Amino acid sequence: MTTPAPADALRTLPDSAWDDTGPTRHVEHLVEGGHVLHFPHLAFALQPGEARFLDPAWSDGKSKNISLRGQNELRGAQGPAEDLAALQAMIRRFAAQAQQLVDRLFPHYRGKLRAGNASLRPFAVEGRESSWRKDDTRLHVDAFPSNPTQGVRLLRVFTNLNAAGKPRVWRVGEPFADFAAHFAPRLRPAAPGTAWLLHKLHITKSRRSAYDHAMLQLHDLAKSDAAYQRSAPQAAVDFAPGATWVVFSDQVLHAVMAGQHMMEQTFYLDVADQLVPDIAPLRVLERHFGKRLLLTA
Secondary structure, eight states: OOOOOGGGOEEEOOOOOSSTTSSOOOOHHHHHTTOEEEETTOOOOOOTTGGGGSSGGGBOSSOSOEEEETTTEEESBOSOHHHHHHHHHHHHHHHHHHHHHHHHHOGGGTTTOEEEEEEEEOSOSTTOOOOGGGOTTSOBOOOOTTSOOTTOEEEEEEEEOOTTSOOEEEEEESOHHHHHHHHGGGOOOOOTTHHHHHHHTTSSSSOOBHHHHHHHHHHHHHHHOHHHHHHSSEEEEEEOTTOEEEEETTTSOEEEEEOOOEEEEEEEEOGGGSSSGGGSHHHHHHHHHTSOOOSBO
16 A cells, blocks of 8 residues: 655545435545545534634633543533533534544444544634644644553544634645654664653553654654754645544644634544554554564553
8 A cells, every 4th residue: 555645645525424425435545544534525513502612712721622521521611511511512413423424434443443532622723832842833643642552543533613714724744654764763762661650650641662652752853853844745735614634643744734613533443453454653663673562661
């Protein structure tokens, strides 16, 4: 399976329905191959009264996202209980529609995808202050210091809700194998006992594997390398209001340059449950290092 150059990474599809009436099916090979599946006519329809939630004032100010964990735990929001119940119902409806979508697009994954958090992201990307490590306007693959994945894939469904006509602007980078080969000479193993200590101190939710250690380094090396950010192969992509896109965010290099008001749903998939497991980031890195990477670092 060949991987796309940045300019060819986007695959635009005609669907306008989330449920099983939509035409697109059996596209596991596209998303696993590093494509971004783009549905310009697949909007998340707000119900009467829900447009008021497209306002950062609903955030409690402690997080950039308002998220729904499971079915009933709303985090990151503030406001009267009745309003928060309506906000929770809106995010829950998006999560249900995202589940319908991935079940149709990826029949090979049915019963294997595990739903994570769904969220509303109300803040503008532009002007957000952060450290370089948290600066998502820099090309990166998703990897999380406190939440090791042990190689599990991160499949994400995004929808632009912007009511002012502003697109969500991304940059998409080079194929993961090329990215990993570029930075691999700079990767270093973790010191013995690091994974145990981080978990013991509750810095990580589980023990960090050698794979997680490598992915965190790749994330940080890319973000901290100004020359790479300027000159690496990349292409700009605009996702208009009303558009939905689906991507393995642990594989596709991406940077979020502009936009405000977006919904997102994360799904988790074991590498063994892919259509072609050998092209997962875990397998790419294992071939590079010539060893298994799911032992704790």
